[in-house]
Amino acid sequence: MEMFVLSFTIFILALFVGVELINKVPPTLHTPLMSGTNAISGIVVVGAIISAGSAGVSPTVAAVLGFVAVTLASINIVAGFLVTDRMLNMFKRKV
Amino acid sequence: MFALINFSYLAAAVCFILGIKGMTRPSTAVRGNQIAAVGMLIAVVAALLHQQIVSYPTIIAGMLVGGTIGVWLAKRIAMTQMPELVASLNGIGGAASVTVAASTWLIALTADNLGTTGWAVAILVSIVIGSVTLAGSLVAVLKLHGSIGDSAKNRTWQLVALTTLVAVIVGGGLFVNGTGAQPLVLAALVGLCLLMGVALVQPIGGADMPVVVALLNAYSGLAGAATGFVLDNQGLIITGSLVGASGLILTAVMCKAMNRSLPNVLFGGVFGQAGSGSQARDEGDFYAGKVKYATADELALLLDSARKVVMVPGYGLAVAQAQHAVKELASQLESRGASVSYAIHPVAGRMPGHMNVLLAEAEIPYHQLKDMDAINPELPQADVAIVLGANDVVNPAAAEEPSSPIYGMPILDVHKARTVVVVKRSLSPGFAGIPNSLFIKDNSLMVKGDAKDVLQATTRAMKDL
Numbered sequence: 001m002e003m004f005v006l007s008f009t010i011f012i013l014a015l016f017v018g019v020e021l022i023n024k025v026p027p028t029l030h031t032p033l034m035s036g037t038n039a040i041s042g043i044v045v046v047g048a049i050i051s052a053g054s055a056g057v058s059p060t061v062a063a064v065l066g067f068v069a070v071t072l073a074s075i076n077i078v079a080g081f082l083v084t085d086r087m088l089n090m091f092k093r094k095v
Numbered sequence: 096m097f098a099l100i101n102f103s104y105l106a107a108a109v110c111f112i113l114g115i116k117g118m119t120r121p122s123t124a125v126r127g128n129q130i131a132a133v134g135m136l137i138a139v140v141a142a143l144l145h146q147q148i149v150s151y152p153t154i155i156a157g158m159l160v161g162g163t164i165g166v167w168l169a170k171r172i173a174m175t176q177m178p179e180l181v182a183s184l185n186g187i188g189g190a191a192s193v194t195v196a197a198s199t200w201l202i203a204l205t206a207d208n209l210g211t212t213g214w215a216v217a218i219l220v221s222i223v224i225g226s227v228t229l230a231g232s233l234v235a236v237l238k239l240h241g242s243i244g245d246s247a248k249n250r251t252w253q254l255v256a257l258t259t260l261v262a263v264i265v266g267g268g269l270f271v272n273g274t275g276a277q278p279l280v281l282a283a284l285v286g287l288c289l290l291m292g293v294a295l296v297q298p299i300g301g302a303d304m305p306v307v308v309a310l311l312n313a314y315s316g317l318a319g320a321a322t323g324f325v326l327d328n329q330g331l332i333i334t335g336s337l338v339g340a341s342g343l344i345l346t347a348v349m350c351k352a353m354n355r356s357l358p359n360v361l362f363g364g365v366f367g368q369a370g371s372g373s374q375a376r377d378e379g380d381f382y383a384g385k386v387k388y389a390t391a392d393e394l395a396l397l398l399d400s401a402r403k404v405v406m407v408p409g410y411g412l413a414v415a416q417a418q419h420a421v422k423e424l425a426s427q428l429e430s431r432g433a434s435v436s437y438a439i440h441p442v443a444g445r446m447p448g449h450m451n452v453l454l455a456e457a458e459i460p461y462h463q464l465k466d467m468d469a470i471n472p473e474l475p476q477a478d479v480a481i482v483l484g485a486n487d488v489v490n491p492a493a494a495e496e497p498s499s500p501i502y503g504m505p506i507l508d509v510h511k512a513r514t515v516v517v518v519k520r521s522l523s524p525g526f527a528g529i530p531n532s533l534f535i536k537d538n539s540l541m542v543k544g545d546a547k548d549v550l551q552a553t554t555r556a557m558k559d560l
Contacts, residue, residue: 004213007324007332014333017112018340024119027441028461030345030448031177032128033118034312037338038184040111040131041319044191046104046142047326051198052157053148061278062205065198067157072191074161075168076184081132082169083180088128090455091121 032087039080045073096146103141104330110134111334115341121461138330174456175413178445182235182308188315189228192322196221197281199325204276215271217324222281223263223288224318230292232311238301239308239445249298253362256294259287299361302487305446306349306360313342345447352441352467354504382522385535389542391549394481394516395556397540401478404428405470406437407509408450411484411519411546420550421483422457427557436463438470438480438507440488471508480512482533483546484519490531500529515539518549 025033052066111134117127143154172180196218203209237243266284269275299307316338323331350357389397398404406421425435437454444450451464465473474480482489485507492499493506509515510533517534519541524530533539542549 003327004324007327007329010329011320011323011332011336014108014336015340017333018115018337019344021112021115021119021337022341022344025115026119026121027348027439027448027466028451028455028464029118029121029124030348031181031446031452032124032448033115033341034181034309034345034446034448035177035184036114036118036128036131037312037316037341038181038188040114040135040334041188041315041338042135042191043107043111043138043331043334044188044195044319044322045135046138046328046331047195047199047322048157048191049139049142049154050145050147050326051195051202052153053143053145053150054202062198062201063153065194065201067153069191069194069198070154070157071161071164072187072194074158075165076188076191077135078162078165079168079180080165080184081128081135082166083172083177084128085125086169087174087177087452087455088121088125090452090458091461092125 029088029091032084032091035080035087036084039077039084042073042075042077042080045070045077048073096144100141100144101329103137104328105333107134107138107141108330108333108337110137111337115337173416174418174453175416177452178304178308178449179236179239181446182232182239182304182311185308185311185315186229186232186236189225189232189311189318191225192221192315192318193225193229193285195322196225196325197285200281201278204278209273209276212271214325215273215276217321219267219270219284221318221321221325222284223267224314224321226285226288227292227295228311228314228318230289231296231307231314232292234293234296235304235307235311238296239304245300252294252298256291259291259294263287263291295361303353303360305442305444305449306346306353306357308446309342309345309349310357310361311342313339313346316340316342349442349447352505354501381530382535386522387540389516389540391542391544391552392556394540394542394549394553395560397514397516398424398428398433398479398553398557399431399560401428401433403473403477403479404433404435405474405477405480405509405512406435407443407480407482407485407489407507408437408439408454409443409483409485409488410445411486413444413449413453413484415484415546415548417483417545417547417550418453418457418459420547420554421454422459424550424554424557425459427554431557436465436470436473438474438509439464439466440485440507441467443485443488467505467507474508475511477512478514480509480515482509482515482517482519483550486519486524486531487529489533490529491536492529492532495532509533510536510539513538517541518546519543520545
């Protein structure tokens, strides 16, 4: 239970950091911000890797789910970062 | 080793924060995105070092498949389709959280090592938010794409949403207290939540999709944070809440720009529909004989003497892919000494910042892009304002007619410009489903046609002058 309290504290504090930070992003960059946050929400790949890698000791369903999870999270990471980069370079071109 | 891995997750989270900080200025944004990508790399390497991992082929296969699809998506997508892509990625993020939670739970079940009640709640929350995000995003993508229209059975859908919600609460209760801790219950919960996601988004009108996309962005982040609770991974929790906060702020920005509350957007579909039906019939009378039409040649003549021109892009610009045509006309005007600026309404287009990205693609310098508060005081001095496929965001009824359903919504005051030229394919109403009194103002002209064709014809005519 103590772990949960700690985690929950971090969760709430991080929400405040996020609000402070994102309020400073100008409306011009709101679309790249969304695709960029899509990319970083791909961080669940960490959990996916652990599930998929532990497949040796687990049922097939869990292994398949682990594979699917890694695939989905990788799509988010790769597509998110690349498309954000593509957009941001357009903004950079003419300053 | 355990500490090192966890420190790596913290380092990744710090990179994400620095990355978003870079996004606060266009000049540092590319670097910011790269820092975030480095953070992701650190997190992936750290995850691969986990001692629990016994085999790598599945992981590598998943990364290759996902990475290839990701590259393909990012390269091939047109800038006009960004709303669909972001909505899809929201859904994929939700799906990833669901699969991670389900897989983790199944592994724990097999090892007879189910965690505490708090842990079970975290699994449940991941499953619920993730599934709702997945199904909701799918509906949002189809609506953005125009594959499905707005449903007439809003009350039915809302009833479905309510029923599934009750079922999920009951099923979730059983799942958490242990009596229902079976794979079948978990699968049923996923199914119910998917249905709930569809039922929640289906009644929301196409015009409100920007709000929905922003909200689902927040959900996908919160689903990730819930997964962090499942795995006791604080790096994941921090990242998930950053994404959640981002989505929530964008949702609030969009709601404010439409002068509506979030509950009104999410659950107001029923009332909105009742209003639009009656108004549609009056439309013929509303416009009859009062709209003045012009041709592209006449527009060119008008622009020839203009000193200050304001372009007002809307969703029609994206549909017509007219961003490069706008730039051409603007260059032509600038070579004649006129000043050109662009008025961007916060809800123009189908997602926050959609117009800015399109105009940036056409290499329009972003200091010419003005948001609503900056451009409205300048509009009375403008010689010509050209409305390109925008409708509700320039409807003076929002400011003048208290009886109008959009009364109170902040608008771009284009009707205060000396002449307003509306480029539009037809007189059909905008997404609010109401006629636009701008079209019948004394100082307004309408050029019928596709935005791209009209702009190109105008540019040609100007060169011939």
